[in-house]
Amino acid sequence: MLVDNGVHGDSRVQKEARSAAEAGWDVTLLGRSPDGHKHEWTLGQAQVRLVPVPMPLAKRPHEFRRHWLSAPLAYPANGVGAYRTQEVRAWRADLALRRAAGPTGLRRVALRAESFAARVTRRWVRLRREQNEKWRHDRRKLDTPVDRLYTWFWLTVRGDRAWRRLEPALWDYELALGPVVDKLAPNLIHANDFRMLGVGARAKLRARAKGRDVKLVWDAHEFLPGIRPWSEHVRWLPAHMAHEREHARYADAVTTVSDELAGMLQKAHGLPDLPAVVLNTPDDPGAAPDGEPAPDLRALCGVGPDTPLLIYSGAAAQQRGLDIMVEALPRQPGVHVALVVNRPTGAYMTGLVKRAEELGVADRVHLLPYVPHWHVVPLLSGADAGVIPIHHWPNHEIALITKFFEYSHARLPLVVSDVRTMSRTVQSTGQGEVFRAEDLDDYVRAVASVLEDPERYRSVYDKPDLLDRWTWRAQAEVLDGVYRRVLAE
Structure with missing residues (x-):
């Protein structure tokens, strides 16, 4: 069972894993670690494993480059701007200390000259940092004419495969979780929501290439075209929709959260069968596994x-x-x-x-x-x-x-x-x-x-x-x- 979060707080996924294990299935629930460390525990008879998912591909190529036209004075995107800001602050703090010591004569004159130089340097550093913020703000939503042309080009040329260019961070989930799934060698993969659909589908295809028949169940929690994007850049939604369309065809069965959404998913992806509806209803009364009373x-x-x-x-x-x-x-x-x-x-x-x-x-x-x-x-x-x-x-x-x-x-x-x-x-x-x-x-x-x-x-x-x-x-x-x-x- 795959999920793109840390499991805690996701009641649907927890109940699915626990109840499937109680029904006799050998369940391993794989999720994303919130702190970069591996974690393991049990939910009833289900095993939970959180895997670190580094996200280097979430950073866009333009974030590594200088922007000579839009922000010619900006610092390179290597941390030097923060270093220079702190360096100037330290310089000014030292000057204040030396002034407090009460210098006289030439030392006092030299200190005034150095203080002037520090003020000028501070303004120069501030100007360059402001340019950094300007181009970062301008490119935050990826909606400039150049960005829109880039998005249109890859959607036109590569179709549903365009997510590889528009949202390459989806590969970070694959590279972290895919090898773990392969090692588990499951008979059935339950992929929760749209990100894990791709991880599950690719694991199914790799298993098929090795002669193993793995079934894929896609649990669609939401209708992706109607979701509020989780990121403010305009590529997020078309990229994830393309990713979902590419991999939906590999699902052997689909489950979802309402009858209306089931019909929408069947129409959107040409599914041969109407998805089964699994409502996210509460546990039955008296099902608390820890035996502890609920908080008042x-x-x-x-x-x-x-x-x-x-x-x-x-x-x-x-x-x-x-x-x-x-x-x-x-x-x-x-x-x-x-x-x-x-x-x-x-x-x-x-x-x-x-x-x-x-x-x-x-x-x-x-x-x-x-x-x-x-x-x-x-x-x-x-x-x-x-x-x-x-x-x-x-x-x-x-x-x-x-x-x-x-x-x-x-x-x-x-x-x-x-x-x-x-x-x-x-x-x-x-x-x-x-x-x-x-x-x-x-x-x-x-x-x-x-x-x-x-x-x-x-x-x-x-x-x-x-x-x-x-x-x-x-x-x-x-x-x-x-x-x-x-x-x-």
Whole structure:
């Protein structure tokens, strides 16, 4: 099983590995080490191995060169600019020390001359460093006319193979993980998402060349054409789409996260069979493998049982819409917000905290780190309502996301934005309120409605079979069926 992250925090991959091992499969989950060191542990009966993935190919060729036309005074891209800046700072510090000693006569005159030279040098170094920043900024998005011509040329000439020029860092994953896969000699490769699809497909082809029949299952978590690029340069999306198109044909089976996405993938890649849907639903109750009680949400936030508490649990990013939860607090007296996110100290969350301070509500915003996925539902149950304020992006429209199922199993009233699939589900079940995405007034209305009568929404979960079909046990059976089918073939 392949994944392009450090496994921690990826509940879907953890549950897949654990449940497959429990079903009798010999599972090795390969991921990317976050610190450059190898790591190994077990998830139930599944073996987890994190491999260092150096990324030298992530640096673009132009980042190694001088740019004589756009930034003629810039330093070479070899670190000399930082060295010269520090060198001048040291020089000026020494001059200040010598002035403090009270020189007289010629020494005082010489010191003044040297101080003047240091000021001139500092301005010269600063000018050259500014030129470095200028060309780095100008090329950051790779959207200059020359860059666009380069992208068009390779897409035209090489088609789906153009990713080798446009996003060569994809090779870094191959060069690190490919040899490990070959050494394991698996019968089946489960490749999670678009980066690992290529690693899995190439391993399948190498095995075939040696006379071994290896099956490839591609688990497509998102619809790539509708994703918000993970990098701001404009080559990222066309390069990854080309990479996906080149390797999708080698998948013996495809799984994904929603019925609508399954149809989109079949159409986009001409798949012979409709992908199987494996929802990222929570573990079954009582499935905590560590036997430890889940943390108490209200204790972590330092609030009592009568304090209105809203929660968001998941990745933190602008398109996730968390800012609306902070902006609304001045209009929601007494309401607290808990944000359980992957990077509580990241730039986005730091900005939210600063905004909360400006609004005078920082004491009502609580940032918490991820907990093990088997503790998520018990943790969430301490809130009064679960919020999903995501913005309108193609991938947000087509699936019920992980936190939707987690909130549901925590029996929380929901406050969700009007992205298509999720809003329709909430309106049909009656388990929450829908508001217009990014509309602060409508969000405040939806929250007020839920907090006014939470039991009205919680009672929906008493309906027979509503939560039963949203359990991981049912999804694990689908995945096990896919494995058995492709190996039988």
